[in-house]
Amino acid sequence: MKTAVLVFPGSNCDHDCYHAVRHVLGREAKFVWHQETSLDGFDLVIVPGGFSYGDYLRPGAIAKFSPVMGALAKFTAKGGLALGICNGFQILTEAGLLPGALMLNSGMKFICKDTYLRVETSDSFVTGRMEKGKVISVPIAHMEGCYIADDDTLKRLEDDDRILLRYCGPDGQTGDESNPNGSYGSIAGVLSEKRNVAGMMPHPERVVEASLGGVDGLLVFESILNSLSAA
Amino acid sequence: MFDAHQIILHGLTYDEFDLALEIIGRQPNMVELGIFSVMWSEHCSYKSSRTHLKNFPTTGPQVIHGPGENAGVVDIGDGLAVVFKMESHNHPSYIEPYQGAATGVGGILRDVFTMGARPYALLDSLRFGDPSHPKTKYLLDGVVAGIAGYGNCMGVPTIGGELSFHPSYNGNCLVNAFNLGIVNKDRIFLGTASGVGNPVMYVGSKTGRDGIHGATMASAEFGDGGEERRPTVQVGDPFTEKQLLEALLELFKTDYVVGIQDMGAAGLTSSSFEMAGRAGTGVELDIEKVPRREEGMNPYEVMLSESQERMLLVCHKGVEDKIKAIFEKWGLSAEVVGRVTGDGMVRIMEKGQMAAELPAAPLSQKAPMYSRPASPPDDLAVRHKLDHDSLPQPKDYTETLSRLLASPNLCSREWVYNQYDHMVRTNTIEKPGSDAAVIRVKGTSKAVAMSLDCNSRYCYLDPYMGGAQAVAEATRNVACSGAKPLAITDCLNFGSPEKPEVMWQFIQAIKGMSDACIALGTPVVSGNVSFYNQTGETAINPTPSIGAMGLLEDHEKLVSQYFSEEGDVIIVLGETFAEIGGSEYLSVIHGQERGAPPKVDLTKEAALQKTLVELADKRLVKSMHDVSDGGLGVALMECCFKPGTSAPLGFEVSLATKLRPDIFFFSESQSRAVISCNPAKAKDILALAKKNGVPALNAGKTSSGDVEIMVGGRVLVKTSSATLKKAWSEALPKMMNS
Numbered sequence: 001m002k003t004a005v006l007v008f009p010g011s012n013c014d015h016d017c018y019h020a021v022r023h024v025l026g027r028e029a030k031f032v033w034h035q036e037t038s039l040d041g042f043d044l045v046i047v048p049g050g051f052s053y054g055d056y057l058r059p060g061a062i063a064k065f066s067p068v069m070g071a072l073a074k075f076t077a078k079g080g081l082a083l084g085i086c087n088g089f090q091i092l093t094e095a096g097l098l099p100g101a102l103m104l105n106s107g108m109k110f111i112c113k114d115t116y117l118r119v120e121t122s123d124s125f126v127t128g129r130m131e132k133g134k135v136i137s138v139p140i141a142h143m144e145g146c147y148i149a150d151d152d153t154l155k156r157l158e159d160d161d162r163i164l165l166r167y168c169g170p171d172g173q174t175g176d177e178s179n180p181n182g183s184y185g186s187i188a189g190v191l192s193e194k195r196n197v198a199g200m201m202p203h204p205e206r207v208v209e210a211s212l213g214g215v216d217g218l219l220v221f222e223s224i225l226n227s228l229s230a231a
Numbered sequence: 232m233f234d235a236h237q238i239i240l241h242g243l244t245y246d247e248f249d250l251a252l253e254i255i256g257r258q259p260n261m262v263e264l265g266i267f268s269v270m271w272s273e274h275c276s277y278k279s280s281r282t283h284l285k286n287f288p289t290t291g292p293q294v295i296h297g298p299g300e301n302a303g304v305v306d307i308g309d310g311l312a313v314v315f316k317m318e319s320h321n322h323p324s325y326i327e328p329y330q331g332a333a334t335g336v337g338g339i340l341r342d343v344f345t346m347g348a349r350p351y352a353l354l355d356s357l358r359f360g361d362p363s364h365p366k367t368k369y370l371l372d373g374v375v376a377g378i379a380g381y382g383n384c385m386g387v388p389t390i391g392g393e394l395s396f397h398p399s400y401n402g403n404c405l406v407n408a409f410n411l412g413i414v415n416k417d418r419i420f421l422g423t424a425s426g427v428g429n430p431v432m433y434v435g436s437k438t439g440r441d442g443i444h445g446a447t448m449a450s451a452e453f454g455d456g457g458e459e460r461r462p463t464v465q466v467g468d469p470f471t472e473k474q475l476l477e478a479l480l481e482l483f484k485t486d487y488v489v490g491i492q493d494m495g496a497a498g499l500t501s502s503s504f505e506m507a508g509r510a511g512t513g514v515e516l517d518i519e520k521v522p523r524r525e526e527g528m529n530p531y532e533v534m535l536s537e538s539q540e541r542m543l544l545v546c547h548k549g550v551e552d553k554i555k556a557i558f559e560k561w562g563l564s565a566e567v568v569g570r571v572t573g574d575g576m577v578r579i580m581e582k583g584q585m586a587a588e589l590p591a592a593p594l595s596q597k598a599p600m601y602s603r604p605a606s607p608p609d610d611l612a613v614r615h616k617l618d619h620d621s622l623p624q625p626k627d628y629t630e631t632l633s634r635l636l637a638s639p640n641l642c643s644r645e646w647v648y649n650q651y652d653h654m655v656r657t658n659t660i661e662k663p664g665s666d667a668a669v670i671r672v673k674g675t676s677k678a679v680a681m682s683l684d685c686n687s688r689y690c691y692l693d694p695y696m697g698g699a700q701a702v703a704e705a706t707r708n709v710a711c712s713g714a715k716p717l718a719i720t721d722c723l724n725f726g727s728p729e730k731p732e733v734m735w736q737f738i739q740a741i742k743g744m745s746d747a748c749i750a751l752g753t754p755v756v757s758g759n760v761s762f763y764n765q766t767g768e769t770a771i772n773p774t775p776s777i778g779a780m781g782l783l784e785d786h787e788k789l790v791s792q793y794f795s796e797e798g799d800v801i802i803v804l805g806e807t808f809a810e811i812g813g814s815e816y817l818s819v820i821h822g823q824e825r826g827a828p829p830k831v832d833l834t835k836e837a838a839l840q841k842t843l844v845e846l847a848d849k850r851l852v853k854s855m856h857d858v859s860d861g862g863l864g865v866a867l868m869e870c871c872f873k874p875g876t877s878a879p880l881g882f883e884v885s886l887a888t889k890l891r892p893d894i895f896f897f898s899e900s901q902s903r904a905v906i907s908c909n910p911a912k913a914k915d916i917l918a919l920a921k922k923n924g925v926p927a928l929n930a931g932k933t934s935s936g937d938v939e940i941m942v943g944g945r946v947l948v949k950t951s952s953a954t955l956k957k958a959w960s961e962a963l964p965k966m967m968n969s
Contacts (some may be wrong), residue, residue: 012386051384054470139653
C-alpha cells in the first residue's frame with residue numbers, strides 16, 4: 001500500500017497521518033505538496049486535518065483550488081481510494097467529491113474531546129473490518145463539524161447505505177446528548193456514490209497507539225489495508 | 232528640542248532623557264526618541280528588575296542556554312534539547328481578550344521556533360477577577376477563544392496550564408503563555424548579528440501600523456481609559472505564522488543562517504538593536520525595503536510597529552535568493568533590508584537620508600537600571616493573624632467538600648481545555664487535567680512533563696514562601712508524572728515597581744524562588760517580568776507563575792494522577808500540619824484570606840520529589856497526585872475524576888490525627904502526595920519512603936464508587952464519587968452560561 005498524504009499551506013495533521021501509516025502500520029507513505037499535479041502510483045490518498053489556508057473564507061474553500069485537487073478528482077474518478085479527515089473532509093465537500101457541508105458547531109466553540117461513534121455500514125473501505133452497530137471511541141477536534149445536507153441528499157445517503165459513522169453514547173444510542181456539534185442525524189462520516197471517497201470529522205490517526213489513550217483508530221487503517229489487499 | 236509633554240508621552244523620565252542625551256551627545260530626533268522609548272520601556276529593558284533577576288540560579292550541567300536568549304535550552308540527551316519559555320500578554324488581553332491572548336501565543340511560539348526548535352506543547356496560566364465581576368466572563372471567554380484560535384491553527388497542542396480567580400485581578404487579568412519545543416542540540420540558532428557585511432533580511436508578514444508602542448503600553452498601569460488603547464493591541468494571523476514556522480524549519484536545515492530573532496515587542500527596533508548588541512556589531516537598515524501593508528508609513532511607524540509574524544535574520548553573503556525561494560514557497564515576504572556593520576551603530580536610512588543613528592549596545596544593554604525602594608506592607612502582621620478558634624467547624628463535611636470542589640478555583644477545567652486541540656501531533660500521553668501534561672518524544676523512549684503553578688494568595692500573605700511554594704508545586708507536579716524535574720521558566724506578574732510594597736514583594740518572591748530552585752536542582756533558564764499590573768491604587772496579588780519541565784527517560788513509566796482499579800491500596804506521603812492560612816477552605820467556606828501560608832521545607836520537598844521519581848522508575852505505583860489547593864479531601868477526590876469516565880471510582884480511607892478534623896482535612900501543608908498501588912507493592916513503597924525519610928501511611932483502598940473518609944476515628948464524609956464529580960464538573964459551564 002502506497003499512501004499519499006496531501007500537504008496544503010496550513011495542514012497540521014499531515015505528520016500524524018504519515019506517522020500512523022509509516023511508523024505504526026509500517027507501510028509506505030509520502031507527503032504530497034498541494035502544487036503537485038499527479039497522484040499516479042498511489043493506492044490511497046489521505047487529505048489530512050488542519051487549517052488549510054487558515055480556514056479563511058470557509059474551511060476548505062481555498063484549498064479546493066490547489067492543483068493537487070485536480071489530480072485528486074482524476075485519481076478518484078478512476079476508482080482510487082481517498083479519505084478526508086476533519087479539514088480534509090471539509091475540503092472534499094467543498095470540492096464536490098463528497099455531498100453535504102460542514103458548518104459551525106452548534107455550540108459555537110472549538111471542541112476537542114473523545115467521542116463515541118457507531119459504525120453504520122461495514123460496506124466501505126474504512127469500516128470493512130468493523131461490524132455494523134459497533135461502537136468505537138475516536139476524538140474530534142474542530143470548529144466547523146456540523147454536518148448538513150438537504151433532505152434529498154440525506155435520504156439518498158440513507159438509502160444507499162453511505163453513512164459511515166454517527167456520534168453516539170457509550171451504549172450506541174444516538175441523540176442530542178451525544179451529538180457534539182449539531183450534525184444532522186448525528187452524522188460523523190459519509191461515503192461518495194462510488195464508495196471510494198470517504199470523509200469523517202473524527203481523527204482515527206490520533207488513536208493508533210495505546211500510549212495515546214486508545215487504539216480504535218487502527219480499525220480504520222486496518223480496514224483500508226484489508227480492502228486494498230482484497231482488491 | 233522636545234517639550235516635557237513629548238518626553239512623558241514616550242514613557243521616559245527626565246533623568247532617562249538626560250541619559251539619552253549623554254549617550255548620543257546631541258538632541259535625538261523623533262524616530263530616535265521613539266526608539267529610546269521602547270528600548271528603555273520596562274517591558275524591553277527590565278530596568279526595575281535586572282538587578283534582582285541576576286540572583287536567580289541559572290546554571291547546571293543540563294543547561295545549554297540560560298536567560299538572555301529568546302528562550303532557555305535544556306539538554307534531554309540523545310542529541311536533543313528542549314527550548315522553552317513563558318511570557319505574559321496581560322495588558323493587551325485585558326484591552327482586547329481574543330487578540331491579546333492570541334498574539335501572546337503567537338509571540339511565545341516565535342520565541343521558541345526562532346531558535347530552530349519545532350514547538351510541541353503550549354500551556355497557559357490564566358488569572359481573572361472575581362467570577363461575579365461584570366468583566367470576568369467576557370475576558371475568560373475571549374482569552375480562551377483567542378488561545379484556541381491561534382494554537383489550534385498552528386497545529387501545536389495546548390496541553391495544560393492553570394486558571395484561577397481572585398478579585399485582585401478585576402482590573403488586570405493575567406495571560407501567561409508557555410511554549411516548549413524540541414531541537415537537535417547542534418542546530419540551535421541564536422539572535423546575533425555577526426559577520427560584518429553579512430546581509431540582514433526581513434522575513435514573514437508585512438509591516439502595518441498595528442501595535443505601535445505596545446511595549447510602552449505594557450509598561451504603565453491602567454488609569455481611566457485603558458480600553459482606549461485598543462489600537463496598540465496587535466492582530467494575530469496564525470495562518471501566516473504557521474507558514475513562517477514551516478518556512479523557517481525548512482531554512483534551518485541549511486547552513487544559510489548566521490543569526491535570527493523574532494520581532495516581538497518593539498518590533499524591528501528591538502530585534503535590530505539586540506542582535507547587534509549581542510554580537511558587538513552594528514546594523515544599517517534601509518527601511519524603504521521593509522515590506523509594508525499600508526501606504527505612507529514614516530520611519531517612526533515602521534521602526535515601532537508591532538505587526539506580528541515577522542523575523543529579522545542575518546545570513547551569509549550569496550544565499551539571499553535561496554532564502555527568498557524558500558519563503559516564496561510558503562507565500563511569505565523575504566527581503567534584504569540592510570547589512571551588518573562593524574562600528575556598533577544602528578543606522579536607519581530612508582531614501583538615502585539618515586532617519587536615525589544610535590549606538591546598539593548602549594540601548595540594548597545599558598538601559599537605566601533601578602534599585603527601587605522596597606518595604607513590606609504596613610499590615611503584614613495583621614494579614615498573618617489567624618485565630619483557629621473563631622472558625623466554626625463544618626456541620627456537614629460532605630457538603631463542605633462538595634462546595635469546595637465546585638468552587639471557581641478548584642472545579643473542573645474541562646470547559647477550557649476542550650476548546651484547545653490538545654492532541655494534534657499525537658504526542659500527548661498525559662492529557663490536560665492531570666498534575667503535569669506530558670508529551671512523548673517520537674523516535675526516542677523519552678517523554679517531557681510540564682506544569683504551570685502559582686498560588687497568588689500565598690504570595691500576597693508571604694511572597695517569599697509563595698515564591699518558594701510555586702517552584703515546589705510546579706516541580707512536584709512534574710515529579711508526580713514520574714519525570715525528573717530539570718529546569719523552570721517564569722513569568723513574574725506584579726503591580727507597579729514604583730510602589731515600595733510591590734518592589735518588596737518582587738524581591739521576596741525572587742528570594743523564595745531562588746532558594747527553592749537551588750534545593751530542588753531546577754535552575755531558571757528563561758523568563759519574563761510583567762510589572763504595572765495595577766489599576767489606580769489596586770495592584771494584583773503578586774503572581775510569580777512558574778513553568779517547570781522534567782524528563783521521563785522511559786515514557787512507558789508515565790504515572791497519571793487517577794486511580795485506575797478497585798481494591799488498590801492508597802498511601803499518603805508527607806505530613807499534615809495545622810496550616811490553613813491562605814487556604815481555599817478559609818477563603819471559600821469562611822470568607823477569609825489571612826494567616827501564614829503553608830511552610831515549604833525544601834529538604835522535605837526534595838526528599839518527596841526524589842521518592843516520587845523513584846516510585847515511578849521502579850514501577851511500584853499506579854497513580855500519584857500532589858496534595859495542594861483544597862487539601863487532602865480535594866486531592867483524594869481529584870484522583871477519582873478521570874476524564875471520560877462516567878462511573879468514577881471511589882475509596883475508603885481512615886486517617887489518624889490529633890488536629891481539629893477540619894484543620895487536618897483542609898490543611899494545605901506542602902510536600903504531600905496521594906498514591907495508589909497494587910496491594911502487593913504497598914510494603915515496598917513504605918520501605919522506599921522510609922529510606923528517603925518521607926513519612927508514609929497506608930490510608931485505605933479504592934472502591935467501585937462509594938466514598939468514605941474517616942478522620943481521627945470519625946466518619947467525616949460518606950457519599951458517592953459520582954455525586955461529587957457532578958458538582959465538580961458542572962460548576963464552570965454553569966458559571967459561564969449563567
